[in-house]
Amino acid sequence: MEPSVAAAAVSLLRPRAAGAPSETSVRAGGGQGPDFSLNPAFIRLTSRPPLISSDTLLTVAWEIEVPPKTKKPEAKQIVDRSERRTVTGVVTADKMEKTVKVRVERLVSHPQFSKVLRKHYVCYAHDEKSEAKMGDKVELMESRPLSKLKHWRLVRVVEKAVAGAATDDARHAARPSANAKPASATPTKTT
Numbered sequence: 001m002e003p004s005v006a007a008a009a010v011s012l013l014r015p016r017a018a019g020a021p022s023e024t025s026v027r028a029g030g031g032q033g034p035d036f037s038l039n040p041a042f043i044r045l046t047s048r049p050p051l052i053s054s055d056t057l058l059t060v061a062w063e064i065e066v067p068p069k070t071k072k073p074e075a076k077q078i079v080d081r082s083e084r085r086t087v088t089g090v091v092t093a094d095k096m097e098k099t100v101k102v103r104v105e106r107l108v109s110h111p112q113f114s115k116v117l118r119k120h121y122v123c124y125a126h127d128e129k130s131e132a133k134m135g136d137k138v139e140l141m142e143s144r145p146l147s148k149l150k151h152w153r154l155v156r157v158v159e160k161a162v163a164g165a166a167t168d169d170a171r172h173a174a175r176p177s178a179n180a181k182p183a184s185a186t187p188t189k190t191t
Helices: 003-013 054-061 170-174
Strands: 086-093 099-109 116-126 137-142 150-159
Touching: 086 116, 086 150, 099 137, 099 150, 116 137
Parallel strands: 116 150
Antiparallel strands: 086 099, 086 137, 099 116, 137 150
C-alpha cells in the first residue's frame, strides 16, 4: 500500500479525543452524515475508509497472473448417422410432395397379463426422390425436424407393394412377420 494512502487510512481509524467532532456527526450544513470537507481521503458514502487507491491497483495489476482461458467442452454431441434410430413400416399415404405417411407397428408383451399386444404409431418421412408408393415396406431413419410433422427420412424401400393388389389395407402389410418376437417388458409386482 502506498504511504499516503496508508496514512489516510490510519488517520480515519485513529480514535478521536473526547469532545472532538467526528466526521459522521458534524456536517457543513449542520445535519447528520459524513463531512467530506474534513478529510479528502474519505471518498465513499460508507462508514469504512477505502482500503486501496486506484494508483495502488494499477501497480498491483502487473503482479496478478491470470490463468489462460480453457476450452469449454462441446455442449452438443454430434451423432453419427449410422447410430440414429431406424424403423420399418408401411406407406399409408403418398399424395404429398416429397413426404410419405408411414405406419410402424410393433409387438409388445403386456407386463402383467403376458398377452402380446400390437401397438402402432404414424410418422411422416421425407422422401426426396418420391420413390415410395402406397403399400411399400420402407426403412426410415430419425433426423432433425424438417417441418412441423416430419422428423424422419426415407432410407430405402425394403419391399415393393404387390402390383395389382389392393393397397387400401396397409394395416395388414404393416404387421410384423409371423416369426417376429414381442419386445420384452419388465413385469410389475402386484401386492
